[in-house]
Amino acid sequence: MAKELKELTSREENYAQWYNDLVIKADLAENSAVRGCMVIKPYGYAIWEKIQRQLDDMFKETGHVNAYFPLFIPKSFLSREADHVEGFAKECAVVTHYRLKNNPNGGGVVVDPEAKLEEELIVRPTSETIIWSTYKNWIQSYRDLPVLCNQWANVVRWEMRTRLFLRTAEFLWQEGHTAHATREEAIAETEKMLNVYAEFAEKYMAMPVVRGIKTANERFAGAIETYCIEGLMQDGKALQAGTSHFLGQNFAKAFDVQFSDKEGKRDYVWATSWGVSTRLMGALIMSHSDNNGLVLPPKLAPFQVVIVPIYKNNEQLAQINEKVATIVSQLKARGISVKYDDADNKKPGWKFAEYELKGVPVRLAMGARDLENNTVEVARRDTLTKETVSCENIDIYISCLLDDIQETIYQKAFDYRDTHTTSVDSYDEFKEKLEHGGFILAHWDGTPETEEFIKTETKATIRCIPLEGDKTPGKCMVTGKPSAQRVVFARAY
Amino acid sequence: MAKELKELTSREENYAQWYNDLVIKADLAENSAVRGCMVIKPYGYAIWEKIQRQLDDMFKETGHVNAYFPLFIPKSFLSREADHVEGFAKECAVVTHYRLKNNPNGGGVVVDPEAKLEEELIVRPTSETIIWSTYKNWIQSYRDLPVLCNQWANVVRWEMRTRLFLRTAEFLWQEGHTAHATREEAIAETEKMLNVYAEFAEKYMAMPVVRGIKTANERFAGAIETYCIEGLMQDGKALQAGTSHFLGQNFAKAFDVQFSDKEGKRDYVWATSWGVSTRLMGALIMSHSDNNGLVLPPKLAPFQVVIVPIYKNNEQLAQINEKVATIVSQLKARGISVKYDDADNKKPGWKFAEYELKGVPVRLAMGARDLENNTVEVARRDTLTKETVSCENIDIYISCLLDDIQETIYQKAFDYRDTHTTSVDSYDEFKEKLEHGGFILAHWDGTPETEEFIKTETKATIRCIPLEGDKTPGKCMVTGKPSAQRVVFARAY
Numbered sequence: 010m011a012k013e014l015k016e017l018t019s020r021e022e023n024y025a026q027w028y029n030d031l032v033i034k035a036d037l038a039e040n041s042a043v044r045g046c047m048v049i050k051p052y053g054y055a056i057w058e059k060i061q062r063q064l065d066d067m068f069k070e071t072g073h074v075n076a077y078f079p080l081f082i083p084k085s086f087l088s089r090e091a092d093h094v095e096g097f098a099k100e101c102a103v104v105t106h107y108r109l110k111n112n113p114n115g116g117g118v119v120v121d122p123e124a125k126l127e128e129e130l131i132v133r134p135t136s137e138t139i140i141w142s143t144y145k146n147w148i149q150s151y152r153d154l155p156v157l158c159n160q161w162a163n164v165v166r167w168e169m170r171t172r173l174f175l176r177t178a179e180f181l182w183q184e185g186h187t188a189h190a191t192r193e194e195a196i197a198e199t200e201k202m203l204n205v206y207a208e209f210a211e212k213y214m215a216m217p218v219v220r221g222i223k224t225a226n227e228r229f230a231g232a233i234e235t236y237c238i239e240g241l242m243q244d245g246k247a248l249q250a251g252t253s254h255f256l257g258q259n260f261a262k263a264f265d266v267q268f269s270d271k272e273g274k275r276d277y278v279w280a281t282s283w284g285v286s287t288r289l290m291g292a293l294i295m296s297h298s299d300n301n302g303l304v305l306p307p308k309l310a311p312f313q314v315v316i317v318p319i320y321k322n323n324e325q326l327a328q329i330n331e332k333v334a335t336i337v338s339q340l341k342a343r344g345i346s347v348k349y350d351d352a353d354n355k356k357p358g359w360k361f362a363e364y365e366l367k368g369v370p371v372r373l374a375m376g377a378r379d380l381e382n383n384t385v386e387v388a389r390r391d392t393l394t395k396e397t398v399s400c401e402n403i404d405i406y407i408s409c410l411l412d413d414i415q416e417t418i419y420q421k422a423f424d425y426r427d428t429h430t431t432s433v434d435s436y437d438e439f440k441e442k443l444e445h446g447g448f449i450l451a452h453w454d455g456t457p458e459t460e461e462f463i464k465t466e467t468k469a470t471i472r473c474i475p476l477e478g479d480k481t482p483g484k485c486m487v488t489g490k491p492s493a494q495r496v497v498f499a500r501a502y
Numbered sequence: 503m504a505k506e507l508k509e510l511t512s513r514e515e516n517y518a519q520w521y522n523d524l525v526i527k528a529d530l531a532e533n534s535a536v537r538g539c540m541v542i543k544p545y546g547y548a549i550w551e552k553i554q555r556q557l558d559d560m561f562k563e564t565g566h567v568n569a570y571f572p573l574f575i576p577k578s579f580l581s582r583e584a585d586h587v588e589g590f591a592k593e594c595a596v597v598t599h600y601r602l603k604n605n606p607n608g609g610g611v612v613v614d615p616e617a618k619l620e621e622e623l624i625v626r627p628t629s630e631t632i633i634w635s636t637y638k639n640w641i642q643s644y645r646d647l648p649v650l651c652n653q654w655a656n657v658v659r660w661e662m663r664t665r666l667f668l669r670t671a672e673f674l675w676q677e678g679h680t681a682h683a684t685r686e687e688a689i690a691e692t693e694k695m696l697n698v699y700a701e702f703a704e705k706y707m708a709m710p711v712v713r714g715i716k717t718a719n720e721r722f723a724g725a726i727e728t729y730c731i732e733g734l735m736q737d738g739k740a741l742q743a744g745t746s747h748f749l750g751q752n753f754a755k756a757f758d759v760q761f762s763d764k765e766g767k768r769d770y771v772w773a774t775s776w777g778v779s780t781r782l783m784g785a786l787i788m789s790h791s792d793n794n795g796l797v798l799p800p801k802l803a804p805f806q807v808v809i810v811p812i813y814k815n816n817e818q819l820a821q822i823n824e825k826v827a828t829i830v831s832q833l834k835a836r837g838i839s840v841k842y843d844d845a846d847n848k849k850p851g852w853k854f855a856e857y858e859l860k861g862v863p864v865r866l867a868m869g870a871r872d873l874e875n876n877t878v879e880v881a882r883r884d885t886l887t888k889e890t891v892s893c894e895n896i897d898i899y900i901s902c903l904l905d906d907i908q909e910t911i912y913q914k915a916f917d918y919r920d921t922h923t924t925s926v927d928s929y930d931e932f933k934e935k936l937e938h939g940g941f942i943l944a945h946w947d948g949t950p951e952t953e954e955f956i957k958t959e960t961k962a963t964i965r966c967i968p969l970e971g972d973k974t975p976g977k978c979m980v981t982g983k984p985s986a987q988r989v990v991f992a993r994a995y
Contacts, residue, residue, distance in 0.1 A: 042579070042635050043623065046572035051651060054569050076547050079539035080625070080656055080672050081595070084602070086535070088610035098611045102574070103599040104625065105613065107660040109577070109591045117581035118591045120598065120622055129613055130536065132573070132597065132625070142535050152847070158544060163573055163656065167600040179573050354645070 017366075019300045024244040025172075031294060032173045035303045035367050038290075045171040045178030052367060053290065055311035057181065060289060061161065063213050063308075064183065067205050073157045073185060078139050080163075081130035086138040089263035093137065096230020100167035102132040102178075132165040137231060137256070137282055140186045141264040148188060148278055151270050155198070156188040164286075174291035175248075175502055182286035188278045190270065192257070195279035196234075199255040202283040203236040206251035214289065215306040215419035216240045216296045217426050218250060219448070219497055221473025226457050229282075233257035239472045239497065241426045242295040245446015247472045247499035250292050253283035291502070297391070297418050303368030304391050306418055307411040314340060314347040314407060315369045317360045319376035326351070329375050332400065336373070336385070339404035345411065365390060370414050371407060391418050432479075432495065436486045439498070443469055448499050450478075452492035454485035463487060463498070472497045510859075512793045517737040518665075524787060525666045528796045528860050531783075538664040538671030545860060546783065548804035550674065553782055554654065556706055556801075557676065560698050566650045566678060571632050573656075574623035579631040582756040586630065589723020593660035595625040595671075625658040630724060630749070630775055633679045634757040641681060641771055643762050648691070649681040657779075667784035668741075668995055675779035681771045683763065685750070688772035689727075692748040695776040696729040699744035707782065708799040708912035709733045709789045710919050711743060712941070712990055714966025719950050722775075726750035732965045732990065734919045735788040738939015740965045740992035743785050746776035784995070790884070790911050796861030797884050799911055800904040807833060807840040807900060808862045810853045812869035819844070822868050825893065829866070829878070832897035838904065858883060863907050864900060884911050925972075925988065929979045932991070936962055941992050943971075945985035947978035956980060956991070965990045 017034060018026040032038050037053030040046075049057065065075070087098040108124030111117075133139065140158070147153060165179045185202060189195040203220055210218045218238035228235045232254035240248050261267070261277040268278055297304040307313045316336065318329040333349055340347045348369075350360055357374065364372055374386040385403060388395040391414050398406055429447030433439045442449055453459060453471065464470050473496070480494045510527060511519040525531050530546030533539075542550065558568070580591040601617030604610075626632065633651070640646060658672050678695060682688040696713055703711045711731035721728045725747035733743050754760070754770040761771055790797040800806045809829065811822040826842055833840045841862075843853055850867065857865055867879040878896060881888040884907050891899055922940030926932045935942055946952060946964065957963050966989070973987045 039636075039639075041572045042576060042632065043572045043574045046574060048572065048636050049570040051567035051569045055567065057570075058568060074544035074548065075551060076544045077542040077550075077674065079534045079536045079541065080658065081536045081539060083535060085610060087602075094611060098602045100601055102597045102623070103602065103613055104595045105598045106596040108593055109580075109596065109624070117578060118587060120596055130595070131602070139535065143532075143541050146532075165573065181570065 017300065017302065020243065027300070028291075028295065029173065031298060031302060037294075037303075038173045040173070043178075045168055047171075047173055047177050047179075049181075049287070052311065056293070056305070056309055057287060057290060059309045059311065060213075061183075064205075064209055064285065065159075065161075067209060068159050068183075068185065071201060071205060073159045073187075075160065076158045077160055077162070078136050078143060080133055082133050082136075082139045084129045084131055086142060087131060089138060090231045090259055092259075093231035093263075097134045097166075098131070100169075101134050102165045102167060104130040104132065133162070134164055134166045135282075135284075136160065136162070136164075136184055137186065137260050137280075138264070141260040141266060141280070144186075144188055144278070145264050145266045148266055148268050150268055151190050154188060154190045154268060154278065155194065157185075157198075158187065159183055159185040172291075174287055174294070177287075180287045182284050184282060184284040187281045188261075188266070189281070190268065190279070192279050195257075195281050196255050199234070199236055199253045199281045199283070202281070203238065203251075203253040206253065206283070206285060207238050209285075210238055210240065210250055210292075211419065213306065213308045214293050214296065215308075215415055215422060216250070216292060217419065217423045219473060219475050220477065221475040221497065223252075223473055224457070224460055224471045224496075226460055227470065229254045231256060231259050232282075233259070237473050239499075240292050240296060241429060241448055241499070242292070242502065243298075243425065244295070245429055245500075247448065247497075247501040248288075248292050248295070249472070249501065250289060251283070251285040254281060256280035256282060296422050298368065301393070302366030304418060305368035305370060307370045307415050310346070310368065310370050312346045312348045312369060313411055314345060314371045314373060315360075315364045316347065316349045316373040316375065317357050317364075318349075318351055319357050319374055321377065325377055325380070328380050332375060332380065336400065336403055340407060343404050343408050345404070345407060361388075365393075371410060389414055391421075434483075434486060439469075439486055440467055443467055443498075443500065446500070448472070448497050450495040451486045451498055452483040452494075453496050454488045454490035454492055456488075456490075459485060459487050467500075469498045469500050472499050472501060510793065510795065513736065520793070521784075521788060522666065524791060524795060530787075530796075531666045533666070536671075538661055540664075540666050540670050540672075542674075542780070545804065549786070549798070549802055550780060550783060552802045552804065553706075554676075557698075557702055557778065558652075558654075560702060561652050561676075561678065564694060564698060566652045566680075568653065569651045570653055570655070571629050571636060573626055575626050575629075575632045577622045577624055579635060580624060582631060583724045583752055585752075586724035586756075590627045590659075591624070593662075594627050595658045595660060597623040597625065626655070627657055627659045628775075628777075629653065629655070629657075629677055630679065630753050630773075631757070634753040634759060634773070637679075637681055637771070638757050638759045641759055641761050644683050644764055647681060647683045647761060647771065648687065650678075650691075651680070652676055652678040665784075667780055667787070670780075673780045675777050677775060677777040680774045681754075681759070682774070683761065683772070685772050688750075688774050689748050692727070692729055692746045692774045692776070695774070696731065696744075696746040699746065699776070699778060700731050702778075703731055703733065703743055703785075704912065706799065706801045707786050707789065708801075708908055708915060709743070709785060710912065710916045712966060712968050713970065714968040714990060716745075716966055717950070717953055717964045717989075719953055720963065722747045724749060724752050725775075726752070730966050732992075733785050733789065734922060734941055734992070735785070735995065736791075736918065737788070738922055738993075740941065740990075740994040741781075741785050741788070742965070742994065743782060744776070744778040747774060749773035749775060789915050791861065794886070795859035797911060798861035798863060800863045800908050803839070803861065803863050805839045805841045805862060806904055807838060807864045807866060808853075808857045809840065809842045809866040809868065810850050810857075811842075811844055812850050812867055814870065818870055818873070821873050825868060825873065829893065829896055833900060836897050836901050838897070838900060854881075858886075864903060882907055884914075927976075927979060932956075932962075932979055933960055936960055936991075936993065939993070941965070941990050943988040944979045944991055945976040945987075946989050947981045947983035947985055949981075949983075952978060952980050960993075962991045962993050965992050965994060
């Protein structure tokens with residue numbers, strides 16, 4: 010077994026350390042020389058590219074187009090929307106100067122005090138303000154609506170405690186920003202994109218999610234309503250995987266974006282914004298992986314199948330190469346991505362451990378006996394099971410297997426969530442259950458005060474008011490006051 | 503004719519204004535509220551996505567992988583490589599603080615003086631330094647080489663005089679950064695990527711380019727040798743469209759990146775870097791477009807064919823819709839992207855002008871007579887010619903037409919360059935020819951002083967020492983000293 014593999018901390022021993030070990034050892038990302046900023050390594054980036062491509066296709070299918078807006082936001086823009094500035098203007102990277110000069114005392118460069126900006130620029134923490142200042146020029150009439158733009162970009166939020174993928178000062182994301190003629194249309198868009206995210210999470214990431222609405226405390230700064238999808242990680246903690254905001258007319262008013270309707274009446278434009286980020290990488294890792302390493306859903310794996318030859322001499326290798334070439338071309342013809350690792354400077358055992366660590370869904374190994382019998386050894390990463398299979402119709406076999414793996418890991422994650430979702434009716438029971446992790450469905454009186462009280466006492470937050478499921482009214486577990494429906498509590502990332 | 507079209511300044515009247523008008527009116531990009539930063543609008547971004555996708559495929563075919571490195575560079579990193587800091591540390595965006603606070607005097611937010619960074623961060627103008635500080639941890643042995651990474655990213659260079667796409671403070675680009683065990687391998691990589699760029703420019707952008715080597719004056723700050731591709735725009739000015747740098751061991755030495763070879767001997771790693779940017783959008787526009795608007799090569803057009811119905815009543819429209827549906831599915835089956843514009847709030851004439859302005863390669867129009875005759879009117883954007891064609895096998899016809907357009911606009915650009923490339927032997931002739939624009943092939947004594955003298959007197963620079971073509975030695979047109987070969991002079995963007 011490879012050295013790296015042995016060094017992976019087990020989940021039971023220390024989940025946080027296991028996560029960090031895995032991100033580093035599977036070559037997904039690492040910390041950089043710049044505090045809080047990560048380097049996304051090629052293997053990690055290849056997964057992110059798969060995520061991007063699929064989401065981008067789904068955005069385009071739902072009528073959206075991509076555009077690009079400036080990295081910098083004039084400081085004054087942030088103050089235009091009162092709630093927004095409270096939420097975002099605080100911890101951010103501020104550009105104050107535009108030139109360096111040689112240090113007059115020698116040794117490197119220093120900031121040129123004469124090159125001070127009149128108005129400081131903020132590195133975007135999110136782009137509502139710069140985008141709505143642009144939309145003002147794009148929108149005059151109902152004929153210009155809707156505007157359905159998305160942007161793939163980097164953003165910066167000055168986080169003090171960072172964790173690879175989960176919370177970094179700089180991260181990559183997409184942010185959709187749409188403009189509509191009516192309130193109803195904007196709400197429909199907000200919900201549509203929530204559903205796109207949920208579909209992506211479940212069908213591609215194989216991660217079941219709860220769709221819901223955030224409480225006022227957890228709402229996006231500047232939104233009227235924030236919708237979210239929440240996943241449950243293997244350690245019983247929740248992770249917010251995507252948000253979709255109904256912004257009302259807040260930003261249109263802040264940037265004076267009005268339009269004329271068919272009758273010539275002027276009104277402010279209605280807005281939404283929605284985003285997912287490289288945080289999804291963290292969610293993906295913590296949904297499926299195990300003590301041997303990463304487990305990737307086939308739909309997002311950079312390569313779905315790896316083939317390793319096992320041979321004693323060059324003659325055997327030549328025979329295996331020939332057989333494998335056929336299998337590779339059959340698999341490719343079915344749209345299956347495959348890597349043949351015939352590197353001769355590494356032993357098969359090393360390769361097995363390496364691809365296990367990297368979560369390649371299916372591993373094929375071919376040796377002398379397989380050559381004789383026209384077979385191949387098929388190992389699936391999710392269950393770690395192996396079987397010997399005929400090369401006859403191997404492409405069909407693998408194609409079905411990949412579907413089965415995708416379905417199996419989804420079902421496993423679904424079952425985990427199912428057995429870790431509990432309804433409780435008293436606060437004592439709530440506190441007791443919370444120690445075991447998971448989603449807790451409980452009644453709440455709807456006030457920020459009670460929510461805050463519970464959070465302070467237990468570190469649990471309301472993840473969302475779920476859109477689906479039981480809608481029976483009840484009584485708040487803390488205050489006994491009326492509750493419209495159970496909400497989802499959990500400790501969260 | 504549409505209002506917008508009339509307002510496009512002609513190229514003859516004012517080329518710079520024509521360019522700016524076109525970028526704005528064809529919805530490619532616009533200036534933002536942030537000085538020097540542009541907004542890339544959806545139609546412009548769709549072209550950039552085509553460019554990205556094709557280049558990305560070509561990078562991957564040549565063995566490269568994508569990764570992502572931090573936006574910020576610690577100030578001290580820039581000083582590590584002496585030439586590099588001279589070239590890049592001067593005009594750049596400097597982050598000095600990480601927090602804003604409410605203005606104690608009311609009205610917005612101010613920089614919190616207590617949140618001053620110990621070391622300033624520079625928004626990357628290029629990423630050699632941050633990447634080589636990372637490679638130090640990735641590379642120990644020859645087994646870790648080569649490293650062949652590319653990054654798609656935004657970069658910032660504080661330009662004082664900006665022009666949409668051609669020169670902006672923030673721009674989008676890709677930057678490849680590779681690490682090799684030998685000098686020869688690194689040089690081979692530098693040349694390989696130059697050829698990838700040249701192939702992309704010629705086959706996809708339909709823009710002929712000269713491949714060459716930059717003089718010391720024009721070399722990338724920190725490179726041993728800079729290779730480039732140079733295009734000739736319609737106004738006779740040159741445009742550097744891509745560069746590929748052989749960096750020697752400069753950055754490996756600056757960041758102490760050494761490796762052990764097979765014999766265990768330690769040496770510094772050899773490096774290359776190479777990039778193209780959204781500047782290519784400017785090159786694309788200025789290679790082919792005309793006074794009616796954009797002319798796009800079919801291989802990079804967001805949609806290659808637009809179909810416009812011309813009808814008097816709903817019955818006719820229904821018949822046209824039916825016919826068009828068949829054509830659309832035939833075209834799509836051949837991988838041709840097509841838009842059917844049946845919007846009823848705009849007249850056919852408006853649509854014709856709009857798609858002409860936007861450079862859609864082929865426009866089909868179908869009216870009552872076409873229905874009777876089973877024909878369609880085919881207009882090509884590049885030549886502005888129209889003909890009536892049978893609907894029988896229209897997909898094959900269009901497919902060939904798109905190939906022909908791609909070839910024709912390349913040939914037109916090639917012929918333009920050919921007739922605007924002159925060999926001169928005296929400095930007087932040089933100055934005279936220069937007034938007509940174009941590439942001028944002349945002998946030069948190889949010294950930076952002579953190059954600088956010519957630049958100061960004439961504003962012409964040496965675009966490159968061409969790799970191909972006449973290699974006959976001669977005498978410098980200015981000093982009469984020996985010259986190894988003719989070099990390419992031009993005024994440039």
